[in-house]
Amino acid sequence: MTPRRVVVLGYGMAGARLADEIHRRDPEGERVTLTVLGAERHHAYNRVLLSAVVAGTMRPEAVRLHEHDWAERRGIDLRTGAEATRIDRAARKVLLADGSEVDYDALVLATGAAPWVPPVEGLELGENVLAFRNLDDCARILDAARAGAPVAVLGGGLLGLEAARGLAGRGNLVTVVHPAPHVMERQLDPGAARGLTRKLGELGIDFRIGVGAARYLPGDGLKLDDGSHVQADLVVVSAGVRAETALAAEAGLAVDRGVLVDDALRTSDGRVHAIGDCAQHPGTVSGLVQPAYEQAEVLADLLTGVDTAARYRGTPVVTRLKARGVDLAALGEAQIELTDPDAEVVCFEDPARGRYAKLVLREDRVAGAIVLGLPDAAATITQFYDRRTPVPADRLGLLLGRALPPGVAPATSPADLPASAVVCRCNTVSKARLVDAWRAGATDVAQLATATRATTGCGGCADAVSGIADWLRAQ
Template identity: 75%
Template structure:
């Protein structure tokens, strides 16, 4: 029986992970003949870590997901710098912009999302106006952000703040312009945002909140809609993204903001799946790597026939701000207040110490939390949230990271963790899996990453993985 032709349109984090997952299930290509089409000329890279490239704490080559030998090693037909332009559903054929076509038995759309450029007079992509989304964008930002030059970052969301912190750390004079009353309004309540703003100000980032950009003149800076002015030799735009759905729309697939999919990640055409930022599933959150990678695993199960009962039921997303000197985790219900009679809500605020904690409990289970400057509490509460286990009676001790229930991870004491404790949430890597890999010869973080994928998602578990490696080395 000849292998099925599976075509992946998109070679970003979702498409690359799907390709890897397919080959993990079908290493010899006996079941799947794999073609991957990607618009960028780079090998796949970890978009989540681009802020670290801007900050100078990671080199561009470090964030790559594949090396140059990946196609020959896996037998995949990788076409870089090529874009899928149309789908002939009747013929099951994808047309590419180089004039070629690829036939498919199953097609997976992993086309991601495009940055949204706000309609501001004079704001056009160019050397001094860059939308922060790709590895090439990083290079353009670093070329334009001369030491000490003023930079305006449009957008006070997760990515904008990471870029702002990175540029401030390089010596730029950074101002974040955000039209909402406080930063990260999708993940943080007003008080936690105030504490985070204060911390970022201490790290050299200035803020203009509740105002928008009105006009940009190259060489003259940014005029705001309240009539004030922000000096800027460079504008970094991080004002959100829009799912890339043109291919799906033109093919007549159902699109409602994103490409609508069911629990098998199928579109309105059963032979076409969609995953990642381009897809719309009621249980997924855009802009995060974990849902995309969980979706990739389900589609890999299905197209290889490994697990026909595999389904995507949604993701319990955890948001982490990846910025040097800041430890922030937000999960689940973050806007629930103490006035909600059905919830138990604890808060702790220490603006001077740049710490804030919020814990939301329903029926003795964690349903939400905000944890700033409380890494031990973040580890404990994330485990409680993931597992749905009861919250210990001393709630305040849990919120402050002083009470660790059985099985909860503490970065300071890996010896206390059970083998089942999840260390890398993005890839569901447990302590037991790390121990197994370490005994197999993976004795440092890069080797453990290669063996288990730990740290290759958001990167937030790197210190914990390093702690496990050092603990094992000391045995």
């Protein structure tokens, strides 16, 4: 059997994960000949951890997903710094900027998304106006952000707040400018946003909420649309992203906000697929890594023929803020109002201690939640959300992390979780998968991480994985 030529266009988190999943299903390359084309010069890295690089708590090499000889050891044709210029669907070729061509039988678009720069007078990416999107951006930010210097972060979404926290941790005077009524408006309600803003304020971050930037004054800062001014030697732009769809559109593929795909991750051309931030699927929220990883698993099944019935049906989203000193999780229908007649909504607020919790229930099951400053409650509520099991009658106990699903131990004892419990949400790794990897020879946390990718996302599951490893070692 002649292997199919599969070309993955993009070597970010989605493309790298797809390559890993294909190799896991076809380790000898009998079904697939794999080529991965990455526009960046770097090997794949964990974009989730870029705020830690900016904060100085992680070195750039620590966030790499693959070693330098990863592709060679697996027989994968990996080309970094390979910019694609055109897709010739009729000839089934990808044309590269260096004049070379790559033939394909199946093409996967994993081109990700690019930062969006808002239309502000004088604002253009350059020496003192930098995006926060990739590893090179981190290096430029660190070069430009001198200790004690004022920095403006344009955008109070998830990435903007992570960048702001990282820079504040390095000793910069940070002001977040956000035109919406409150920060993280896609994930949080006003009460949670107030609590988060207060907490970040205690960590040295100032906020200008509900006002936008009107003009950039080089060497001075930002003039805002209410007439006020924010002094800044450096402006970090984190105002959102736009899916990279230019190549797809030029090739005649159906494109909306992203490249349109069906449940088999097929575009309007059945030989071309798309995953990650560049893809638009009805069940996907863009900008998060978990949907991309789940799409990679489905597509690897399909491209290798291991499971031709595999389909992607969407991902229940849990958003976590990766900012040192802040514990925040938001999931599902978190924006539902307290007065909604079709849902039971319970809310707890403790401003003095920086705690906020909101629980949205439908038919006694978790439909959404926001949890700030209550990590045990976040872990417990997420378990109920993942398993779709009825919650206990003690709603307040659940909000405070004191109520547990039947047969589930507290978060401090992760080894007692049921086999189906998801331990690492970033990589969709269950306890059962960790146990299987252990039995296959991965007998410490580092080896479990290599075998399953657990702990290599945001790192929030490290204690749980370590606890499971200790439990297995004691058997």
